[in-house]
Amino acid sequence: MKEIILIKNGExxxxxxxxxxxxxxxxxxxxTAINGxxxxxxxxxxxxxxxxxxxxxxxxxxxxxxxxxxxxxxAFCRAAAVSKDMDEILKQCVPYLKETMxxxxxxxxxxxxADKKFPLTSPEISRLVGxxxxxxNHHLKVDVHNPEIVVTVEIRDKWAFIRAGQIHGAGxxxxxxxxxxxxxxxxxxxxxxxxxxxxxxxIELDAIHFASPPYTSxxxxxxxxxxxxxxxxxxxxxxxxxVPFTELQQTIADNCPEEYFTLIMRRMMMxxxxxxxxxxxxxxxxxxxxxxxxxxxxxxxxVTTDIVVNMPVFRPLIGMDKDEIVEISRKIDxxxxxxxxYEDCCTVFTPxxxxxxxxxxxxxxxxxxFDFEPLIAQAVENTxxxxxx
Amino acid sequence: xxxxVYLDNSATTKPCKEAVAATLNAMENxxxxxxxxxxxxxQAEDIVTDARLAIARxxxxxxxxxxxxxxxxxxxxxxxxxxxxxxSRSGKHIVTTAIEHPSVLEPMDxxxxxxxxxxxxxPDEKGNILAEDxxxxxxxxxxxxxxxxxxxxxxxxxxxxxxxxxxxxxxSKALVHIDCVQxxxxxxxxxxxxxxxxxxxxxxxxxxxxxxxxxxxxKGVRLPAFILGxxxxxxxxxxxxxxxxxxxxxxxxxxxxxxxxxxxxxxxIKNYCIEKLNAFENVVVNSPENASPYILNFSxxxxxxxxxxxxxxxxxxxxxxxxxxxxxxxxYVLRAMxxxxxxxxxxxxxxxxxxxxxxxxxxxxxxxxxxxNLRKSKL
Numbered sequence: 071m072k073e074i075i076l077i078k079n080g081e082x083x084x085x086x087x088x089x090x091x092x093x094x095x096x097x098x099x100x101x102t103a104i105n106g107x108x109x110x111x112x113x114x115x116x117x118x119x120x121x122x123x124x125x126x127x128x129x130x131x132x133x134x135x136x137x138x139x140x141x142x143x144x145a146f147c148r149a150a151a152v153s154k155d156m157d158e159i160l161k162q163c164v165p166y167l168k169e170t171m172x173x174x175x176x177x178x179x180x181x182x183x184a185d186k187k188f189p190l191t192s193p194e195i196s197r198l199v200g201x202x203x204x205x206x207n208h209h210l211k212v213d214v215h216n217p218e219i220v221v222t223v224e225i226r227d228k229w230a231f232i233r234a235g236q237i238h239g240a241g242x243x244x245x246x247x248x249x250x251x252x253x254x255x256x257x258x259x260x261x262x263x264x265x266x267x268x269x270x271x272x273i274e275l276d277a278i279h280f281a282s283p284p285y286t287s288x289x290x291x292x293x294x295x296x297x298x299x300x301x302x303x304x305x306x307x308x309x310x311x312x313v314p315f316t317e318l319q320q321t322i323a324d325n326c327p328e329e330y331f332t333l334i335m336r337r338m339m340m341x342x343x344x345x346x347x348x349x350x351x352x353x354x355x356x357x358x359x360x361x362x363x364x365x366x367x368x369x370x371x372x373v374t375t376d377i378v379v380n381m382p383v384f385r386p387l388i389g390m391d392k393d394e395i396v397e398i399s400r401k402i403d404x405x406x407x408x409x410x411x412y413e414d415c416c417t418v419f420t421p422x423x424x425x426x427x428x429x430x431x432x433x434x435x436x437x438x439x440f441d442f443e444p445l446i447a448q449a450v451e452n453t454x455x456x457x458x459x
Numbered sequence: 460x461x462x463x464v465y466l467d468n469s470a471t472t473k474p475c476k477e478a479v480a481a482t483l484n485a486m487e488n489x490x491x492x493x494x495x496x497x498x499x500x501x502q503a504e505d506i507v508t509d510a511r512l513a514i515a516r517x518x519x520x521x522x523x524x525x526x527x528x529x530x531x532x533x534x535x536x537x538x539x540x541x542x543x544x545x546x547s548r549s550g551k552h553i554v555t556t557a558i559e560h561p562s563v564l565e566p567m568d569x570x571x572x573x574x575x576x577x578x579x580x581x582p583d584e585k586g587n588i589l590a591e592d593x594x595x596x597x598x599x600x601x602x603x604x605x606x607x608x609x610x611x612x613x614x615x616x617x618x619x620x621x622x623x624x625x626x627x628x629x630x631s632k633a634l635v636h637i638d639c640v641q642x643x644x645x646x647x648x649x650x651x652x653x654x655x656x657x658x659x660x661x662x663x664x665x666x667x668x669x670x671x672x673x674x675x676x677x678k679g680v681r682l683p684a685f686i687l688g689x690x691x692x693x694x695x696x697x698x699x700x701x702x703x704x705x706x707x708x709x710x711x712x713x714x715x716x717x718x719x720x721x722x723x724x725x726x727x728i729k730n731y732c733i734e735k736l737n738a739f740e741n742v743v744v745n746s747p748e749n750a751s752p753y754i755l756n757f758s759x760x761x762x763x764x765x766x767x768x769x770x771x772x773x774x775x776x777x778x779x780x781x782x783x784x785x786x787x788x789x790x791y792v793l794r795a796m797x798x799x800x801x802x803x804x805x806x807x808x809x810x811x812x813x814x815x816x817x818x819x820x821x822x823x824x825x826x827x828x829x830x831x832n833l834r835k836s837k838l
Contacts, residue, residue: 283769283773284766284767284768284769284770284772284773284833285766285769285833285834286769287765287768287769288769319834320834323834419834
């Protein structure tokens with residue numbers, strides 16, 4: 071007997087002829103996630119991926135924690151792989167499940183026979199395994215309707231798998247199957263959540279961060295890197311562009327009416343982000359905005375910022391309340407980092423009375439007071455990149 | 460970075476070479492456990508004893524009145540919770556100030572929740588605490604008076620030497636705790652003349668190593684144990700001694716320069732700095748005139764502290780911002796002094812050491828001139 075990890079694909083099993091592409095992406099992401107934990111052999115068959123450790127003392131628990139964060143997985147578990155022989159199955163199931171069955175009162179056995187040539191039928195396998203477990207664990211009772219634990223015996227092409235229960239996977243789609251998009255990330259609570267939600271749907275992430283030293287500190291930048299690294303534990307490595315933004319911000323503040331400051335700044339961010347995205351073949355922008363949260367996130371304000379770019383801007387949090395966003399940020403472990411108190415570039419020049427019902431025309435007029443194009447080009451040019459893992 | 464000007468010595472100091480050598484020696488050559496019976500353990504014990512003696516000399520107290528802790532904050536916590544517990548039957552009133560270090564303020568808040576009555580004295584507009592105010596606050600049932608010697612943010616020197624006689628006059632048996640973390644190695648401290656029962660010290664503020672602090676406990680004051688275990692530090696503070704850090708502490712104390720002449724030298728630097736700062740139209744000096752020469756707090760009004768701090772950082776100059784990052788918060792000390800929020804939000808703290816030079820100040824002033832080109836913050 072040897073122990074393996076069984077992984078059930080999520081909805082990607084439904085993807086018809088593209089299924090191979092999705093499975094390939096998923097396997098690649100699983101490999102990245104468990105990289106460094108020890109040598110394994112990864113195989114797939116019938117919507118199931120198996121990870122077989124090639125060495126003793128494989129850190130199963132650590133691997134399971136990593137796998138729990140990989141998108142595109144419906145469920146996964148540890149399992150015993152034994153040879154397809156009923157005597158062998160009966161012999162191995164008792165010791166393998168001994169620890170699991172401690173403290174459990176009721177169970178049932180389900181058998182799945184993918185290999186129809188196996189001499190026994192599924193009900194016969196269930197009955198035999200159930201009987202064997204009862205014989206060796208006097209505290210157990212069978213309950214077919216409401217068992218505490220379901221023991222599953224699967225007869226596959228090469229092996230028979232024995233497992234007890236399973237763990238819910240992260241769901242979603244394998245990252246990389248949905249194309250690439252760029253998240254504008256500031257360091258607050260929202261943008262990491264937005265990034266995570268898009269990654270969950272298979273989008274590969276690039277990140278764009280605007281830095282305005284000395285108005286923002288190196289710690290603010292560090293904070294963003296920490297946040298991205300948490301997101302990257304789900305999405306895989308993220309390429310982060312850091313845009314030098316001080317001069318542009320100062321120029322806006324010096325040349326444009328104060329109440330338009332934030333709007334024009336966001337329009338500049340959009341323009342720069344679009345160009346950076348195009349360079350990286352990133353197809354869309356992502357922001358953490360939700361309608362009405364702050365003055366620059368009213369619907370008219372969102373319209374005036376969107377209108378300056380020709381690529382879609384996704385806002386997965388658009389209809390969410392703050393507490394709903396916070397709940398996800400706690401779940402993905404970004405909340406504690408987000409609330410560290412470092413100045414981000416959005417707060418330094420904030421106008422006292424920002425426009426909440428701007429029109430694109432008003433913004434254009436306010437921007438026309440200065441030729442920003444050279445500064446935009448310069449910011450794009452001087453952006454530095456770093457890969458966050 | 461072509462230059463490095465470190466003007467944040469109240470945050471921490473560069474370990475002196477004597478401290479580094481002593482620490483290294485303790486790690487490389489004397490790594491035994493001071494409690495071990497063999498000679499190798501005794502060598503480590505000797506290091507601790509030697510450091511204890513150095514501190515006792517510096518405080519003009521007995522060796523057995525010096526207890527090692529891990530830091531100034533631990534010393535403050537031990538002193539305050541210990542004194543409150545020790546005298547809990549005599550009363551539940553404690554006098555302290557609103558400008559103490561958080562490691563005093565927070566234990567006070569905790570005691571308040573447990574039924575103690577805390578009187579927190581407010582400073583005047585320059586950060587001074589008046590002896591009269593202490594006198595008014597102390598009552599017969601006061602069990603602890605905890606006052607810092609030198610304030611860490613503005614450098615004001617508090618009238619700690621008067622506390623003991625005030626207590627006696629008021630018929631109070633209160634223990635006197637003095638947080639000397641910012642004063643030790645800078646002002647002459649004589650434990651008995653100060654009338655202190657408890658004194659907190661920290662190693663890394665006097666060019667020692669982080670990880671060591673000390674608490675002076677006057678002979679006869681039987682504080683309850685703070686950490687129970689193997690009985691180190693006469694049972695008060697169990698746990699294997701941090702021999703390397705303690706070695707560095709002792710060496711740093713021995714290496715302290717003459718306090719008076721160094722203070723005079725630093726005062727000249729500080730006055731030079733004030734003179735240069737006063738040439739700026741937007742500078743308001745927040746420190747009082749009779750403050751510690753080592754600390755100078757000013758507001759660079761119109762510019763948020765954090766922005767100026769990061770601006771100076773680009774020129775290799777390290778200072779401390781008086782305020783936290785978020786608008787409307789900022790230094791509780793400056794707010795207690797009644798400073799306008801705009802000045803609180805633009806406060807900068809400089810803290811010098813014996814080596815700070817005129818050229819360091821010139822570099823600071825040059826960089827501050829360039830800071831005038833920054834965008835003004837809306838404070």
